[in-house]
Amino acid sequence: MGEALIQLRDVCRSYDMGAEIVHALRGVSLQITRGEYVAIMGPSGSGKSTLMNIIGCLDTPSSGGFILNGKAVSDMDDNELADIRNQEIGFVFQTFNLLARSTAFHNVELPLIYAGIPAWERYEIAVKVLEQVGLADRMTHKPNELSGGQRQRVAVARALVNGPSILLADEPTGNLDTVTGDEIMLLFDKLHHAGNTIILVTHEEAIAQRARRIVRIRDGRIASDESRDAP
Amino acid sequence: MKLKTELAESLRFSWSALMANKMRAILTTLGIVIGVVTVSLMSMAIDGVSKSFLRSISSMGSDILYLEKNPWIDNQEWWKRRGRRDIEMPHVRELNRLIGDRYLLSPYAHQSSSVKYGTESISGIIMEGCSAENAVINGYTFTEGRFFNNNEVDGYRPVCVLGHDAADALFKGGSALGKKVKLNGINYEVIGAMAKRGTFMGFTLDNNVYIPITRLLSDFAWRPNVSIAIKAPDMHNVDEATEEIRGAMRKVRRLEPGQADDFAINKQEVLLNTFNKVTGVIASAGLFITGLALFVGGIGIMNIMFVSVAERTKEIGLRKALGARRRTILMQFLMEALMICLWGGLIGLGLAWCLKPVVNHYIPASISIKTVVIALFIAAATGVISGYIPARRAALMDPVEALRDE
Numbered sequence: 001m002g003e004a005l006i007q008l009r010d011v012c013r014s015y016d017m018g019a020e021i022v023h024a025l026r027g028v029s030l031q032i033t034r035g036e037y038v039a040i041m042g043p044s045g046s047g048k049s050t051l052m053n054i055i056g057c058l059d060t061p062s063s064g065g066f067i068l069n070g071k072a073v074s075d076m077d078d079n080e081l082a083d084i085r086n087q088e089i090g091f092v093f094q095t096f097n098l099l100a101r102s103t104a105f106h107n108v109e110l111p112l113i114y115a116g117i118p119a120w121e122r123y124e125i126a127v128k129v130l131e132q133v134g135l136a137d138r139m140t141h142k143p144n145e146l147s148g149g150q151r152q153r154v155a156v157a158r159a160l161v162n163g164p165s166i167l168l169a170d171e172p173t174g175n176l177d178t179v180t181g182d183e184i185m186l187l188f189d190k191l192h193h194a195g196n197t198i199i200l201v202t203h204e205e206a207i208a209q210r211a212r213r214i215v216r217i218r219d220g221r222i223a224s225d226e227s228r229d230a231p
Numbered sequence: 232m233k234l235k236t237e238l239a240e241s242l243r244f245s246w247s248a249l250m251a252n253k254m255r256a257i258l259t260t261l262g263i264v265i266g267v268v269t270v271s272l273m274s275m276a277i278d279g280v281s282k283s284f285l286r287s288i289s290s291m292g293s294d295i296l297y298l299e300k301n302p303w304i305d306n307q308e309w310w311k312r313r314g315r316r317d318i319e320m321p322h323v324r325e326l327n328r329l330i331g332d333r334y335l336l337s338p339y340a341h342q343s344s345s346v347k348y349g350t351e352s353i354s355g356i357i358m359e360g361c362s363a364e365n366a367v368i369n370g371y372t373f374t375e376g377r378f379f380n381n382n383e384v385d386g387y388r389p390v391c392v393l394g395h396d397a398a399d400a401l402f403k404g405g406s407a408l409g410k411k412v413k414l415n416g417i418n419y420e421v422i423g424a425m426a427k428r429g430t431f432m433g434f435t436l437d438n439n440v441y442i443p444i445t446r447l448l449s450d451f452a453w454r455p456n457v458s459i460a461i462k463a464p465d466m467h468n469v470d471e472a473t474e475e476i477r478g479a480m481r482k483v484r485r486l487e488p489g490q491a492d493d494f495a496i497n498k499q500e501v502l503l504n505t506f507n508k509v510t511g512v513i514a515s516a517g518l519f520i521t522g523l524a525l526f527v528g529g530i531g532i533m534n535i536m537f538v539s540v541a542e543r544t545k546e547i548g549l550r551k552a553l554g555a556r557r558r559t560i561l562m563q564f565l566m567e568a569l570m571i572c573l574w575g576g577l578i579g580l581g582l583a584w585c586l587k588p589v590v591n592h593y594i595p596a597s598i599s600i601k602t603v604v605i606a607l608f609i610a611a612a613t614g615v616i617s618g619y620i621p622a623r624r625a626a627l628m629d630p631v632e633a634l635r636d637e
Contacts, residue, residue: 058552058630079556086554097549097634101247113240114554116233158553 003198005165006032011064013050024050026220027064032199034165037192039200039208042217046070049170051217052201056091056168057084064075070164086114090159094170098143104130104154105139109160131158132141133187149180156187160196167198169190173207185210237559238566245567248539249574259535260575261322262528263613266521266580267606272586274602277510279594284506287431288499295499298326298459298474298480303493304505314495317456320448322483327458329479329575334472337365338444338457346393346440347413348401356397356438358414361449368462374398376408376423384443391419396437398424417450449629469498516582525609528575529617536568536621547625548633561626568618569611576610 013025032038042048046095053059056065057073060081066073069088071151076084091097098102098107105126130136133153145152152172159167169188185207192198200211208214213227249256297303300315323338330336344358365371366378377388391414398407398421407421419442428436448455463472473496480494540547547560580603590596 012523028472053631056552058634079558082551082554082556086553089552091552093549093634097545099546099549101251110240110550112554114234114237114550114556114559118236119239 001191003034004031005034005036005069006030006067007065007067009052009067010163011051011061011066013047013054013059013062023220025054025061028217028220028222030215030222032197034197035192035195036213037188037198037200037211038213038215039202039211040204040215040217041202041208042223043203047220048201048217050220052168052170052199055166055199056089057081071083081186082114086111087162088165090164091168092152092155092159092167092172094171094174096143096148096155096175098151098154098158100143103140103142104135104146104157107143108161111158115162119192126161127189129161130154132160147180148176149183152176152184153187154179156184156191159189165197167196168201169198170201171203172200173202173204177230181207202207235324235440236624237562239361241563241566244563245570248543248567255535256571257476259531259577260528260571260578262524262526262531263572263575263610264528264530264579264582266524266613267576267585267610269517269521270609271580271583271598271606272590272604273513273521274605275583275587275590275596275598276517276594277513278599278602279590279596280513281506281510283430283595287505288502288506294462296461296469296476297497298457298461298476299495299497300456300493302501303497304501305495311459311491316484317454318459318494319455320457322480323457323459325483326479328474329482333463334476335364335368335462337362337368337460339365339460340444340447340452340457341412342447342451344398344415344440344451346401347416348410351401353397353400353438356394356440357438358442358451360442360446360452361445361460364622365441365460368460371428372426374426375406378423378441379443384445386450388443389417389419389446389447390422390443392423392425392441394437394439394441395425395427396435414442415451419446428571451630464631469500473498486515490628521609525613526570529613532614533567533617535571536564536618537624539567540564540621540625543625544628544633544636547580548630548636551628552634557626560628561622564622564625565615567617568622569614572610572614573607576607579610580606580609616618 006195008028008030011025011028012023014021014023028051040048040051050059054061057068057134060066060076061074064074068084071082071084073081099110108126108130109122112125117125127136127139130139133156135150135153135157138150142152146154167188172188173184176184188198188200189210198211200207202208212229213225215225216223252322298318300318304568305312320338323336327336339359339361342360344356344357345352345354346356362384363379363381371378374395377394378392379388383390391412393401393407393412401407401412402410407424410421411418412421413419430436444457448457449463476496477492481492484493486493550560580598584598587596587598
């Protein structure tokens with residue numbers, strides 16, 4: 001076991017819906033080590049999205065502790081969370097979420113802008129990352145000039161550009177056909193081998209099987225947590 | 232450093248938002264356009280009127296007092312002035328005896344007239360009757376000849392001095408000296424032609440014809456009333472001078488101590504005050520229209536910014552996920568509102584520029600740097616103020632909720 005990158009201790013998250021209080025997470029304790037490749041699975045409504053939002057620092061626990069890379073996230077304010085997201089988390093979304101009117105380059109550059117990195121450095125870093133996902137020649141293309149797989153690769157490049165601790169992918173192949181979905185999963189394998197920590201949120205068994213560890217969520221609790229050796 | 236890169240990104244953000252919705256941006260900005268046009272036209276008008284007025288006023292000289300039957304400006308009690316006695320030449324002579332050693336006095340009166348030489352004639356000119364002192368008081372200069380002297384005034388001599396343009400029109404550049412012209416049908420001998428004097432309140436002074444006041448009163452005037460221009464060669468204290476002249480005139484008029492003045496002493500200052508009041512009225516009317524247009528424009532901007540924020544909810548969520556702070560998002564949307572308004576400001580200034588020739592037709596108009604700065608500042612301020620609430624809504628969005636938006 002390496003060092004613990006993510007430490008969730010008895011995390012609860014409930015939403016006050018006025019008439020009733022919805023408990024999305026009812027005490028989740030989870031530890032993820034640097035370099036791990038984890039899939040989080042669960043049916044819709046199981047609380048897996050809530051868990052992902054908390055790990056991604058988009059949301060904070062109602063109770064319980066969350067330590068990310070040695071920093072206690074549970075009691076950070078909005079701006080501190082924004083900085084943590086910028087530095088520690090790389091998001092990959094099901095719908096890519098690229099800025100439609102911006103080039104691939106500008107999309108990848110965005111997190112660097114929020115990190116306050118000057119323009120010439122941004123260029124170098126972004127180009128390097130785009131090379132990593134094999135899209136250096138598509139830099140000036142806008143999303144609508146790219147295929148679905150290419151778009152998702154731009155999104156992966158954007159996620160990687162600030163050198164985050166975690167790559168957090170939410171159904172990354174959900175909007176792709178099987179072939180391109182496979183391409184993306186191969187890219188994730190490669191990134192995992194390169195030492196990146198990857199957390200994959202999915203409801204597809206086949207996708208989850210690519211990970212080395214599968215955490216299953218049901219009714220806001222961890223139902224099972226199994227590790228496997230490399231396939 | 233961080234702020235600078237964020238600012239650059241905000242600019243890019245707002246620029247692309249604007250480019251994506253050009254028509255919307257232009258329509259939205261209409262209120263700002265109207266506001267800016269009003270404010271520029273108003274300041275153009277005030278500037279223009281002030282300039283020409285102040286030029287005219289300063290040509291009158293602040294050290295000249297005008298002793299007349301009635302005050303120039305009197306908003307009340309006009310009925311008390313009914314039946315005032317005219318100021319006549321004997322009054323002038325007596326006044327001259329009393330204060331003539333310290334002040335220059337020139338009685339004067341105006342009459343509309345026509346002037347004719349051979350087949351050439353000009354009608355609707357102003358014929359001014361005055362004494363020799365008038366040339367000194369107003370500092371006349373001549374292209375040829377001279378002004379009449381007081382012997383000619385007292386001797387009822389039929390002599391005249393032509394204004395620059397009048398002389399030009401009648402004699403086509405040739406000499407006018409010694410020629411006989413007909414003023415309202417009566418022969419006068421030209422003894423001088425004046426250099427250019429320019430305009431006063433938009434009226435040219437160069438078509439005037441000057442004759443001895445005695446001739447004006449005997450040949451043309453309906454009644455013997457005159458005004459008196461008074462200038463002290465060295466008048467430091469206008470109030471003191473006014474008092475002295477008033478005392479002398481009361482003596483001339485044989486007024487008892489309890490009796491009110493039956494004459495008025497006018498000065499340039501009075502016109503200035505009234506003028507300031509008038510420009511004040513123009514300014515407040517303009518400001519009211521501007522304010523109204525900007526208010527309506529501001530509401531429009533706010534409305535469209537709410538739309539823009541709603542449209543881009545998911546993008547806001549994404550940007551937040553990528554590490555945009557509240558301040559960053561706030562700035563981006565404020566910048567968008569600002570851009571729309573500056574856009575409007577520029578269009579407004581452009582329109583005002585196009586309207587300039589029209590305004591110029593009535594008053595000398597110019598768009599000063601000050602106007603441009605004020606207009607753009609007002610536009611920008613409207614943008615920031617009306618964009619703030621929508622931008623704040625965007626900045627405070629919960630990233631989870633925003634990302635879920637479709």
